Amino acid sequence: MKLRKLATSVVVLALLAAAAAWVFRGPLSVMVAKRVVVGRLAADALNDLPDGLHIGLCGAGSPFPDDKRAGPCSVVVAGKRLFVFDAGGGTRNIGKMGFVQGRVEAIFLTHFHSDHIDGLGELLLQRWVSTSNTVPVPVYGPPGVEQVVAGIMQAYGQDQHYRVAHHGNATVTASGFGGVARPFQVGPEGHVVVLKDADLEIDAFLVDHAPIHPAVGYRIAYKGRSIVLSGDTKKSPAVQREATGVDLLVHEALSEPLVHILEDGAGQAGRPKLKKIFNDILNYHATPEQAAETARDAKVRYLLLNHIVPGLALPGMDQAFLGSAADIFKGPIRVGQDGDFISLPAGSTQIDVSRRF
Numbered sequence: 001m002k003l004r005k006l007a008t009s010v011v012v013l014a015l016l017a018a019a020a021a022w023v024f025r026g027p028l029s030v031m032v033a034k035r036v037v038v039g040r041l042a043a044d045a046l047n048d049l050p051d052g053l054h055i056g057l058c059g060a061g062s063p064f065p066d067d068k069r070a071g072p073c074s075v076v077v078a079g080k081r082l083f084v085f086d087a088g089g090g091t092r093n094i095g096k097m098g099f100v101q102g103r104v105e106a107i108f109l110t111h112f113h114s115d116h117i118d119g120l121g122e123l124l125l126q127r128w129v130s131t132s133n134t135v136p137v138p139v140y141g142p143p144g145v146e147q148v149v150a151g152i153m154q155a156y157g158q159d160q161h162y163r164v165a166h167h168g169n170a171t172v173t174a175s176g177f178g179g180v181a182r183p184f185q186v187g188p189e190g191h192v193v194v195l196k197d198a199d200l201e202i203d204a205f206l207v208d209h210a211p212i213h214p215a216v217g218y219r220i221a222y223k224g225r226s227i228v229l230s231g232d233t234k235k236s237p238a239v240q241r242e243a244t245g246v247d248l249l250v251h252e253a254l255s256e257p258l259v260h261i262l263e264d265g266a267g268q269a270g271r272p273k274l275k276k277i278f279n280d281i282l283n284y285h286a287t288p289e290q291a292a293e294t295a296r297d298a299k300v301r302y303l304l305l306n307h308i309v310p311g312l313a314l315p316g317m318d319q320a321f322l323g324s325a326a327d328i329f330k331g332p333i334r335v336g337q338d339g340d341f342i343s344l345p346a347g348s349t350q351i352d353v354s355r356r357f
């Protein structure tokens with residue numbers, strides 16, 4: 001009897017506490033914000049990571065809406081250096097992952113489809129104002145990157161003036177705004193070294209995303225650890241060649257059965273032109289099974305799928321998306337989502353998978 005009374009009192013107290021928390025949720029949230037804001041603003045993940053090569057998906061998605069996947073964007077950390085590969089809508093997640101946009105040393109673009117550049121303007125702006133950079137950031141890409149950077153600079157030119165007028169040149173120095181295009185040519189062998197110094201090498205290689213040309217992937221090597229980013233491509237021997245023996249292959253992927261559902265749906269909805277577009281996209285991307293074949297044949301150690309097409313709106317769709325990929329590649333495979341983070345510590349063979357939000 002005593003025990004039952006005690007249990008009833010505990011339940012009543014818990015309900016009262018929950019009710020009070022609900023009633024005062026506004027002031028309570030402000031109290032919590034005051035506690036965490038300094039820590040968040042002082043944080044810089046670059047200072048906390050072990051020496052090595054790391055990659056985080058700021059955007060694991062594609063042009064399709066997907067709650068877990070913003071447009072294409074990857075942060076790459078090599079030692080204490082921070083780079084961004086592709087600048088889709090996911091660039092807004094860079095801060096959420098604990099990185100400071102102002103410390104981005106360079107941006108690398110794979111090609112100029114809108115989903116890969118629609119976050120570039122915001123990234124250039126945030127990189128400028130967040131730490132008062134005084135010089136623009138290099139933006140590497142195949143020929144055509146000059147047009148993209150010039151266009152973004154023009155579109156954001158008015159805001160550049162607004163910011164300086166509002167905060168003052170000492171706070172946001174006008175010269176630090178924006179990017180400088182660094183086009184590179186890929187030779188007939190289909191491969192070029194874009195950046196190389198003591199410990200780090202970043203190479204670009206041509207992939208097959210026809211009719212989009214040029215379109216490239218990247219190979220990043222740092223202190224014995226290595227990552228290949230496929231960029232947008234159908235199954236390509238170039239990706240297999242470049243990925244041979246790497247620790248991590250980050251490969252784009254499109255599920256044909258799921259896209260066929262959209263294609264059929266567009267037909268039934270009386271939208272024949274959209275149906276044609278859904279059909280067209282099948283011919284310049286790779287399926288999860290094809291990415292798995294490349295991973296198997298290149299003997300990579302881990303396969304991370306990104307640029308997920310279409311959006312995976314329902315629970316369980318990750319499994320449907322993978323199809324038979326896990327039967328083809330026997331190593332670990334992950335259907336990427338925003339916040340995924342993979343660390344390759346220097347001087348080891350470890351592959352550590354975590355989430356940053």
Ligand SMILES: [Zn+2]
Nearest residue numbers: 062113115232
């Ligand atoms: Zn794309």
Ligand SMILES: [Zn+2]
Nearest residue numbers: 111113209232
């Ligand atoms: Zn594309």
